[in-house]
Amino acid sequence: MQTPPVLQPDHAFHTLLDHYKKASLRTSGIWLLLANLSFVLFLFGRHQFRVLLDPHADVAVSGPVLDKLALIFLVFIILLLPVLRFIRSRTPAMVLAFLVGLYWAVVFHYMLTSDTQQQLVFPLFCMLIFTALIALYPTMPILYSFTLPLWFSLFFHLILLKADIPVLEIVAMIVASALFETARIMLSRWFVLSVRRECDNQLLVSKLDNLAHYDPLTGVANRRQLDKQLQQLIAQTERQGGIFSLIMIDVDYFKKYNDHYGHQAGDNCLVDIAKCFRQVVRQPADLVARYGGEEFVILLHSAAATDAEVVAQRIRQSVAQAAIPHALSQVADTVTVSQGIMQWSPGMTSLELLQRADSALYDAKHAGRNGYCVGQ
Ligand SMILES: Nc1nc2c(ncn2[C@@H]2O[C@H](COP(=O)(O)OP(=O)(O)OP(=O)(O)O)[C@@H](O)[C@H]2O)c(=O)[nH]1
Incomplete structure (x- = not known):
């Protein structure tokens, strides 16, 4: 959902x-x-x-x-x-x-x-x-x-x-x-x-449910919903077999964006970026969630790392098309994102999966931002 x-x-x-x-x-x-x-x-x-x-x-x-x-x-x-x-x-x-x-x-x-x-x-x-x-x-x-x-x-x-x-x-x-x-x-x-x-x-009850499971700023799922769905997906894939992948995304130089354009503009930027993510995933199977601050996670059902790479490219394109000006970015004139991709493998816990995606994201940042890396 x-x-x-x-x-x-x-x-x-x-x-x-x-x-x-x-x-x-x-x-x-x-x-x-x-x-x-x-x-x-x-x-x-x-x-x-x-x-x-x-x-x-x-x-x-x-x-x-x-x-x-x-x-x-x-x-x-x-x-x-x-x-x-x-x-x-x-x-x-x-x-x-x-x-x-x-x-x-x-x-x-x-x-x-x-x-x-x-x-x-x-x-x-x-x-x-x-x-x-x-x-x-x-x-x-x-x-x-x-x-x-x-x-x-x-x-x-x-x-x-x-x-x-x-x-x-x-x-x-x-x-x-x-x-x-x-x-x-x-x-x-x-x-x-x-x-x-x-x-x-x-x-x-429906309003409370929304508050409990959705991020009020961007409207995408919140961390609690992500954790719940991730646990369920791992349990289901362990039982029935199959594959899935996860992309962790971070907005590049967002602190500078906030400092330059103000916190309110920063909030609007996050809303627009979340919209881009929603547009590129399969609805309603895949889950877009706000992981915290300016970090997002996308859960891709039945997707190998290679499939996730295609989604990552679409995300890069979509964010570029949104063309949100970022005067202080060192990689482009507009807002960009860095992405870490990780495919789940049997026996991997949700924590391990998220940690590996995070280190792939770290690699993407070090590789110059506005791109993606696939974790091992
Ligand atoms: N406007 C706004 N800013 C947020 C929100 N959550 C986190 N931030 C800001 O996002 C910024 C994140 O900064 P950093 O973690 O240093 O990362 P960065 O500036 O994007 O740098 P790199 O990730 O290395 O490209 C901080 O300034 C936070 O205050 C939010 O909900 N709204």
């Missing part, structure tokens, strides 16, 4: 919100279907239950239409269960919720038009809307797809069919609906808030 990952707070929040909405729907959607199934079973079997409890009870039967509707619902659920896990987007979930809501709207219609079933409508209505609220409150469109047919069915009977529903029950349904809506607003606010907190925490 060459550059620190940049998380856009807003984008991250909306992605996370979407993720949690889907995750909650996956579990609570099934729970809601099972709750609806239990209501259907209750309607289907209540006559038999009542007769079992009290054989002399004078109770109304559910009626052939309601029993048939219950059977249709059961078959629908049984057919649906195997395909449920394939429902991943919002639209099919809304269609499904609407179909179940429509089923209950039809059930309400038969109950409200039957003299003996009316008293069940209010408790059933409350159970349905509040269980739906618990399961679907994070996803408002799906929740409303389920509940709108229920409200519409009641409205249709009250206004158009002028059903004979007691005023107290109408008031109770309005109060229940108001409670439903206010609870929905409260719950979804808590949901959004908890996702926001989770998102803030993730962004914080």
